[in-house]
Amino acid sequence: MHMADMKDFGEMDVSDRGGKHDYHYDDAKHIPASPGLTPSQTVGPFFAYGLTPGAYGYPLEEIHTNNLVDDDMEGTRITIEGQVFDGTGSAVHDAVIELIQADHQGNYQSNTRNYAFAGFGRMGTGADGKEGDTRFVFNTIKPGITQEGGAPSITLIIFMRGLLNHCITRVYFEGDDLSSDPILSQVPEARRQTLIAKEITPNHYRFDIHMQGEKETVFFDI
Amino acid sequence: MRDIKRGRDWSQMLGQLFEDYKSSRIRSPQQPPVKLDGGWDNALSFAPKWPQLPDSDADLTINARVDGDPIGERIIVEGFIRDENGKPVPNALIEIWQANAAGRYIHKEELHPAPLDPNFTGAGRCISADDGSYRFITIKPGSYPWGNHRNAWRPAHIHFSIFGIGLAQRLVTQMYFPGDPTLPYDPIFNSTPDAEIRNRLISQFSMEDTVPEWAHCYKFDIVLAGQYATPFEEGHAHG
Numbered sequence: 001m002h003m004a005d006m007k008d009f010g011e012m013d014v015s016d017r018g019g020k021h022d023y024h025y026d027d028a029k030h031i032p033a034s035p036g037l038t039p040s041q042t043v044g045p046f047f048a049y050g051l052t053p054g055a056y057g058y059p060l061e062e063i064h065t066n067n068l069v070d071d072d073m074e075g076t077r078i079t080i081e082g083q084v085f086d087g088t089g090s091a092v093h094d095a096v097i098e099l100i101q102a103d104h105q106g107n108y109q110s111n112t113r114n115y116a117f118a119g120f121g122r123m124g125t126g127a128d129g130k131e132g133d134t135r136f137v138f139n140t141i142k143p144g145i146t147q148e149g150g151a152p153s154i155t156l157i158i159f160m161r162g163l164l165n166h167c168i169t170r171v172y173f174e175g176d177d178l179s180s181d182p183i184l185s186q187v188p189e190a191r192r193q194t195l196i197a198k199e200i201t202p203n204h205y206r207f208d209i210h211m212q213g214e215k216e217t218v219f220f221d222i
Numbered sequence: 223m224r225d226i227k228r229g230r231d232w233s234q235m236l237g238q239l240f241e242d243y244k245s246s247r248i249r250s251p252q253q254p255p256v257k258l259d260g261g262w263d264n265a266l267s268f269a270p271k272w273p274q275l276p277d278s279d280a281d282l283t284i285n286a287r288v289d290g291d292p293i294g295e296r297i298i299v300e301g302f303i304r305d306e307n308g309k310p311v312p313n314a315l316i317e318i319w320q321a322n323a324a325g326r327y328i329h330k331e332e333l334h335p336a337p338l339d340p341n342f343t344g345a346g347r348c349i350s351a352d353d354g355s356y357r358f359i360t361i362k363p364g365s366y367p368w369g370n371h372r373n374a375w376r377p378a379h380i381h382f383s384i385f386g387i388g389l390a391q392r393l394v395t396q397m398y399f400p401g402d403p404t405l406p407y408d409p410i411f412n413s414t415p416d417a418e419i420r421n422r423l424i425s426q427f428s429m430e431d432t433v434p435e436w437a438h439c440y441k442f443d444i445v446l447a448g449q450y451a452t453p454f455e456e457g458h459a460h461g
Contacts, residue, residue, distance in 0.1 A: 037234050037306055038422055038444045039414045041396040042243075044381060046329040050319025050345035051383060058328070060285075060345050063273060063315075087248035100268050100389075108264045109271070120270050146263040147454065155265040159394055162245030164238055164413050165230070166394060167255070182261035191253075211249050221229035221255035222262070222389045 040166065043159040045094045052096065052124040066123035068099075068140040073117055075104030075141030078203045080171065083134050084125055084158065087212035091134035093126030095160035097209075099138055101153075106144030117141070142173070142203075149180035158209060158219075167219040171207050172196045183220075191218050223451035224390060226266060229257045231447065234419050242409035244370050267388040267452040272315050272349050280348035282320075282360035292342035294323025294361035296437040299397070299425070302354045303384060305448045310354030314446075315385040317347040318358060325364030325378075334366050359437065365404055377404040377411060382442075387449040397442045398424045 048055075054062035069077060080099075084092040099121040102108045109119045123136045143152045154171040170183055172195050178184055184192055194217045197207035209217045238250035278285045283292055299318075303311040321327045321344060324336035328343055342361060350356045363378045379396040386392070398405060405411055405424070414420035422445070431439035 035306075035308075036419060036422065036445060037231055037447060038393065038395055039235060039419055040393060041381075041410060041413075041423065042246075043383070043394045044396075046327045046332060047319060047381065047383075049328055049343060050317055050347075050381065053345065058343070058345075060343065063347070087252075092249070100265050102264070108268055118270060120268075146265075150263065155268075155389070157389075157392060160249060162243070162247075162249030164240060164243070164246060164250070164410075165235055166392065167251060168389065183258065183263075186258055186261055187256055212252050216251060216253050218253075219251055219255045220262075221232075221257040222226065222266070 040164060042161055042164055043096060043166075045161040047094075047096055047159070048124055052122060055124060064098075064118075064120055064122040066121050066136070066138050068101075068118065068121045068138065073141060075117075075144075076203060077139070078142050078205060079137060079139055080154070080197060080205045080207055081135050081137040082197075082207040082209060083136070084160070084209045085211065085213075086162075089213070091125070092160055092211075093134045095125045095136075095158060096122065097125065097136045097138075098122045098157040098159075099140070100155040100157070101140065102143040102146045104141050104144050106146045108146070119143075147182060149182055151176045151178045151181040151184070153181070153183070156209075163211075167211075167217075168222050169209065169217055169219050170195055171205075173205060174199045187218050191216075194218050224448045226258055226260060226262055226450055229255070234414070234416070236413050236415055240409060240413040242371075243413055246413075262450075262453060264452060264454055265389065266450040269313070269387045270385075272313065275347060275349060280346050280356075280358050282318075282342065282344060282346045282358065284359075285346060286343035287341050290341050292322065292339050292361050294339075294342075294364075296359065297362050298357065298359055298431065298433065298437050298439040299380065299442060300355070300357040300431070300439065301441050301443040303350045303356060303386065303444045303446065304354050305386075305391070305446050307448055309448075310350075310352070311386045311391060311446055312350055312352045312354060314350040314354070314356075314387075314391070315347065315383075316350060316356050317345075317383040318360075318380050319345045320360065320363040320380040321366055321378075323361050323364050325366035327366070336364070336366070362399070362438075365402075370409060374409075375404045375407070377402040377408050382444070384444060384446065386446050388452075390448065390450045391446040393444070393446055395444075396423060397440075399440065400424055400427055 049058035053060040197205035326336040
């Protein structure tokens with residue numbers, strides 16, 4: 001079992017599952033799957049060796065890392081770092097963050113013939129090897145504007161143990177003109193600041209994700 | 223093509239909080255997700271070119287071999303990735319991970335006192351073909367205990383991560399096995415309240431595709447939401 005599950009090992013009436021479980025299946029026969037959508041399940045605590053092996057020191061060759069740049073690429077180098085916080089204010093050490101963005105000209109990899117910049121990254125929190133370090137850190141370039149009136153921004157997808165369905169958010173950059181961004185303008189004004197990364201030092205940004213509470217990050221229904 | 227105004231099909235899900243699944247109490251968002259009336263950019267239709275993957279990436283019985291075969295029942299896990307209209311999803315990246323036959327994960331934080339298998343890591347990946355088909359060879363995982371409640375056991379399962387065409391087709395889920403007696407007791411499986419919907423996660427044993435003297439075959443078809451239309455053709459709306 002997982003270390004985090006061992007605290008608060010409460011008693012629970014196993015027979016009470018909050019409702020009837022009335023499904024039947026005959027495991028010896030072929031039952032065609034119903035045609036509807038496959039439901040989501042949590043990513044669980046043990047994704048690292050499958051999804052983010054390199055960062056955790058596992059042997060599988062990594063498809064995607066947290067480093068989206070090499071020396072040949074055009075655009076301003078930036079770093080985005082942050083932590084994910086649960087409802088108690090504790091940093092989550094087993095979340096997976098995926099990043100999707102356009103290149104410095106505002107083109108996504110799938111819409112441009114220039115595949116030099118993949119625009120996709122992935123990292124687990126708690127991966128940096130340092131004891132207690134629960135940050136995610138992405139090394140990338142500042143994306144260009146991707147639509148009229150838009151401000152430069154990056155899409156993040158968040159998965160973790162305890163999350164039944166993944167969450168999607170969008171990162172904006174302090175100092176940019178955000179006044180006419182088509183996405184941000186649909187977010188309730190009081191919550192917009194949860195989507196704005198702070199510039200700590202030039203081109204080094206901090207973006208924390210809060211799953212609950214007063215500072216709960218805006219997530220989108222996509 | 224779907225309209226972004228639809229959002230996700232929440233009618234098929236519980237939502238984000240299921241009290242019985244303890245860690246969801248402090249990790250699930252409490253605000254409803256913001257529904258958009260258009261305005262999203264081409265991140266919606268993002269479909270990267272995945273790198274070419276070696277065949278061995280999809281065979282978990284050989285991709286971590288050290289000095290012998292992994293222990294346990296060899297199984298084929300295969301199926302089709304389609305959207306809700308029956309259209310195949312080609313070029314989808316499918317990544318799987320699982321425990322070994324004893325129900326032990328190699329993850330460093332795993333504490334279950336079941337043996338590790340030196341010839342098995344339990345991670346694999348492949349890319350769906352033009353007809354949406356995929357195929358893995360692996361070992362049937364064991365059930366394993368966890369601390370959600372007293373005597374809690376996860377049913378035997380294989381984790382799946384699918385990256386199809388665009389954000390609508392990003393899915394992380396788990397595949398279960400028919401006849402598993404622990405399924406009625408698992409809060410994660412039961413977080414989907416409708417039995418007919420959660421039963422879609424149970425693979426089907428296929429005698430026809432079981433290979434004699436070699437491996438049982440389990441079928442697991444995955445149905446993704448229809449992809450969103452690409453908001454802007456050929457780059458961005460910059461005139």
